[in-house]
Amino acid sequence: MQGEEGGQILAGPEGDSFPLMEINTGETEASEQWDYVLVADHRTQRNTRQAHQQQQFLEELKRKGFHYKMIEDHKKVFFGIRADSRIFDLYCTLLMEPEGPATRVQPARPSSVPATTRIRIVNFVLNSKAAAGGTLEDLVKSGVFEARFALHKGEEDLKKRWARWRNMFHPQPIDDIRDYFGEKVALYFAWLGWYTYMLVPAALVGLIIFLSGFSLFNASQISKEICEAHDILLCPRGDHSRRYQQLSDTCTFAKLTHLFDNEGTVLFAIFMALWATVFLEIWKRQRARVVLHWDLYGWDEDQEEMALELINCPAYELRPQQHSYLRSTVILMLSLLMVPLQNPVWGWGPGRGPAVLRSPVLAAPPQICLMIGMAHLLVVYRVLAAALFNSTLLFQEEQVTTAVVVTGALVHYVAILIMTKINKYVALKLCDFEKPRTFSERESKFTIKFFTLQFFAHFSSLVYIAFILGRINGHPGKSVRLAGLWKLEECHLSGCMMDLFLQMAIIMGLKQTLSNCMEYLGPWLAHKYRLMRFKLSRASGDPELRHLQRNYLLNPVNTFSLFDEFMEMMIQYGFTTIFVAAFPLAPLLALFSNLAEIRLDAIKMVRLQRRLVPRKAKDIGTWLQVLETIGVLAVIANGMVIAFTSEFIPRVVYKYHYGPCRQGAQPAVDCLTGYINHSLSVFYTKDFQDPIQIEGSENVTKCRYRDYRNAQDYNLSEQFWVLLAIRLVFLILFEHVALCIKLIAAWFVPDIPQSVENKVLEEKYQTLREKMCSSPKSTEV
Secondary structure (H helix, E strand, O other), X not given: OHHHXXXXXXXOOOOOOOOOOOOOOOOOOOHHHOOEEEEEEHHHHHOHHHHHHHHHHHHHHHHOOEEEEEEEOOOEEEEEEEEOHHHHHHXXXXXXXXXXXXXXXXXXXXXXXOHHHHHHHHHHHHOOOOOOOOOHHHHHHOOOOOEEEEOOOOOHHHHHHOOOHHHOOOOOOHHHHHHHHOHHHHHHHHHHHHHHHHHHHHHHHHHHHHHHHHHOOOOOHHHHHHHOOOOOEEOOOOOOOOEOXXXXXXXXXXXXXXXXXXXXXXXHHHHHHHHHHHHHHHHHHHHHHHHHHOOOOOXXXXXXXXXXXXXXXXXXXXXXXXXXXXXXXXXXXXXXHHOHHHOOEEEEEOOOEEEEEEOOOOOOOHHHHHHHHHHHHHHHHXXXXXXXXXXXXXXXHHHHHHHHHHHHHHHHHHHHHHHHHHHHHHHHHHHHHHXXXXXXHHHHHHHHHHHHHHHHHHHHHHHHHHHOOOOOOEEOOEEOEEOOOEEOOOOOOOOXXXXXXXXXXXXXXXXXXXXXXXHHHHHHHHHHHHHHHHOXXXXXXXXXXXXXXHHHOOEOOOOHHHHHHHHXXXXXXXXXXXXXXXXXXXXXXXXXXXXXXXXXXXXXXHXXXXXXXXXXXOOOOHHHHHHHHHHHHHHHHHHHHHHHHOOHHHHHHHHHHHOOOOOOOOOOOOOOOOHHHHHEEEEEHHHOOOHHHOEOHHHOOEEEEXXXXXXXXXXXXXXXXXXXXXXXXXXHXXXXXXXXHHHHHHHHOOOOOHHHHHHHHHHHHHHHHHHHHHOHHHHHO
């Protein structure tokens, strides 16, 4: 049996077996000495089947060299679990850990093994498959045990120095975090601290770019022309209560748009591309120093997992690496199926030009159908909301677009919350289908799949607004309609950059404020509720029992506890770099959020949640690849925003090709004089299908709209094609320049500091010298 085999491998060098402690016999263990705690309800003791399964599991732990003690209160039964020190001697021997020599000198001293190592090994053995065929997870699901966790002990120093709001601007005790929560948690906080520190220059530059717009708030030639254009009428935009609107009515929004859509936007986008590269390269150097300091430079995760498997079961057989082209093909097909269905399917309506015809949702699995439906929700909502707000007179006509943008962002935020649950379920199912070999491999595959799904959920609306909104609407008199009924919405009167700015500000603002508040208040309220329900004040006066009760009443943790924190930061990093050209204040908002996030996570982990099971790591794993991917996507997205969403290219082309300065600069004339009139196309009101319903149409013969079309046949004009060619050329140049800067920066800053490389070389040299001196043949030479 598995338990017998475990006893054999844990035998001493002379073959003696482990001394086993009988329950409630021998010296009483203090609660501080328990490596792990299992909790069961008193009702399980009265259920014969559950009581038998419980005793069978505990007896198998004894055969593997574990001691346990049962402690009861009026509601629960607590089982304190402790492993014999010889388990850890074997662990250190298998991996040749630095703590090994200490344990070989005095193998009976439990203090020679770090608490994080003890908890990690005990947790692995407890959650491994038992001889009876089940696992601890199965026993928990069936109600045999109610909970299992590692005890909080010795956390007072972290509470004082780290898990307090007053320490927000103090350095983090990374070594102490590592000694308590393990390397993986410590690396998360080290990365988060470095990311927050590096946000300071990005936030300052973004704030300067934003504030520089204020210096031209009233001096911009474009804003002046818009504010003085009382004689230019814009064509009606809605289907209900349609009327002509003076261009000067958009004066305020035109000035606001210039705050983030100015000449500094291009420089800021290139700066952020360089910033993202420098941030990652210097983090790699920071990580190398930390890992060398922790003596984990040569540590191997695969070797760690194999050692744990052998400790648990000496008959463990290595699972070789496998690759199934069939599984990979299925996963790829599912991924490709998701991507094209993120946007509506366009076809040709009857006499109306391009129209939304259908979405091939029925061919997808149920989970994907829901994901596609959520992606379409924003498009459908904004179209229907515009019609509803116009027809019900909830807003004035000039306020409808702003109301649609704001409420659309709120709807998208709610959709993100829903899709997060669904995406996690889908990613887990895809991972199960791939059958990864180890836990670390499963975690890596799950990270990639879950982030991909989350990326589409968070950024689909921004892609729609930046690159689709207002570009497929047709023109006045021949508009594209959803299902042939509702007119597609258009960009804000001041341009699509205003829509993109508002969408970014609302979603990121809610993510960083409301989500953070719920992230703290949720666990806090849950903990208070558990305390009130359990009535801790009536508990026993036994300090050991009270310590177990306090840990039990903390909020449960799971495999995703730290994973969710990483995912939250990755999405925030995406908002900070992707589309930052439309929202220069994103780094500043992220900086303020992270200052609170560090302490919020610290308070949750130390004060409100059960102790996380420590995990060993020497880097942040797949998340580094995610960060590098986001950096490349940021270059592409920002280049496209500047080229196709911003007015930067049209302004530059007009300035040097169509404007008054095309023959040379003229001091008395602004080079952008006449730009507004040039960028608005003409539509004759006689060509409206039903001009009588338009308010004030009797005295109006023509109106203007944002586009580059001929006044005769309303086809795309020559200026449109010239601009399109220049936009594409700019996009190619921008991306190549930004990517070259990233590559040069990555080459210029080595991943590993020279001091670290020299230290590793010196250790290798000393090891070889010691082996050479200890070898008998070396004396003969």
